[in-house]
Amino acid sequence: MRRPSLPRGYGQRRRRQLFGYIMVLPTFGLTFLFTIFPLMETLFRSFYTGNLFSSSHVFAGLANYAALVQSGGIASLGTTAVYTLGFVTLATVLGLLSALLLNLPLPGGQAVRTLFIIPLVVPVVATAIVWVTLFNPYFGAVDALLRFFGLPSVNWLTDPRFALPTVIMFSTWQYLGQNVILFLAGLKAISREVLEQASVDGAFGAARFFRVTLPLIMPTVAVIVVIATINALQTFTQIYVITRGGPVGSTTTAAFYVYQQAFQFYNTGTADAMASIIFAITLVITVLETRMLRRVGAEGHA
Numbered sequence: 001m002r003r004p005s006l007p008r009g010y011g012q013r014r015r016r017q018l019f020g021y022i023m024v025l026p027t028f029g030l031t032f033l034f035t036i037f038p039l040m041e042t043l044f045r046s047f048y049t050g051n052l053f054s055s056s057h058v059f060a061g062l063a064n065y066a067a068l069v070q071s072g073g074i075a076s077l078g079t080t081a082v083y084t085l086g087f088v089t090l091a092t093v094l095g096l097l098s099a100l101l102l103n104l105p106l107p108g109g110q111a112v113r114t115l116f117i118i119p120l121v122v123p124v125v126a127t128a129i130v131w132v133t134l135f136n137p138y139f140g141a142v143d144a145l146l147r148f149f150g151l152p153s154v155n156w157l158t159d160p161r162f163a164l165p166t167v168i169m170f171s172t173w174q175y176l177g178q179n180v181i182l183f184l185a186g187l188k189a190i191s192r193e194v195l196e197q198a199s200v201d202g203a204f205g206a207a208r209f210f211r212v213t214l215p216l217i218m219p220t221v222a223v224i225v226v227i228a229t230i231n232a233l234q235t236f237t238q239i240y241v242i243t244r245g246g247p248v249g250s251t252t253t254a255a256f257y258v259y260q261q262a263f264q265f266y267n268t269g270t271a272d273a274m275a276s277i278i279f280a281i282t283l284v285i286t287v288l289e290t291r292m293l294r295r296v297g298a299e300g301h302a
Contacts, residue, residue, distance in 0.1 A: 079253055116176060127170075167242055187217065190213065
């Protein structure tokens with residue numbers, strides 16, 4: 001019985017597919033080794049008790065997750081939520097307003113763009129130290145300015161009422177340039193014909209922005225919100241340098257809580273439990289935000 005002949009070019013397509021698999025294999029291997037496997041290991045170890053200096057681990061079930069309530073883990077999640085909401089809102093709104101201003105043909109626009117980029121290229125530790133100096137209540141420039149105008153000094157970093165807002169302002173300043181660049185790219189991608197047609201139809205100023213510009217840059221908004229959310233949930237360096245989680249735990253975010261439990265109190269099980277929760281929250285929020293903003297963008301294009 002004669003075997004059915006294969007379609008012409010079948011062997012060549014198979015070789016191309018095999019070559020593609022071979023090319024992505026190193027990337028997949030590195031991703032599994034440095035991302036997927038550590039996540040699996042973290043989730044596995046969150047059900048065991050132990051510390052960094054013990055080779056024996058005892059199965060504890062959900063005890064590590066229950067310990068989050070008594071050890072401040074739940075409170076750190078609340079702090080993270082407040083920090084994330086404030087940072088994402090400020091960084092997105094101020095980034096959009098700055099990009100709209102820089103998109104205008106104003107003199108010195110290139111120099112201003114450079115100023116926005118500087119915080120991105122300077123190490124976070126260095127800028128955080130400068131920030132601590134600026135907000136020092138005794139010799140900082142911010143409080144000196146307040147005293148110059150006859151206002152009382154503020155303990156920006158030692159008062160629980162002001163410490164977290166101060167860190168939010170720092171993070172907003174740190175990442176504002178990134179958002180400005182992304183928004184400028186989105187604004188430049190809008191064709192001039194669309195804006196001219198909107199003007200012909202009588203849309204000017206705020207009306208043209210909300211009816212034409214904003215719907216067209218919604219994909220950019222989606223990217224910025226997702227990136228800002230992920231950055232906020234992973235915030236550590238700013239907290240470590242500026243406040244060390246204080247005062248009275250008012251700036252202890254979930255990521256800093258993981259550091260405290262693992263490297264200060266040596267409770268690796270509790271740290272792994274919180275790390276697993278952070279990953280789950282990040283994954284869910286990212287998926288929901290992406291779907292919601294894509295839907296809004298699609299409605300805007302319709």
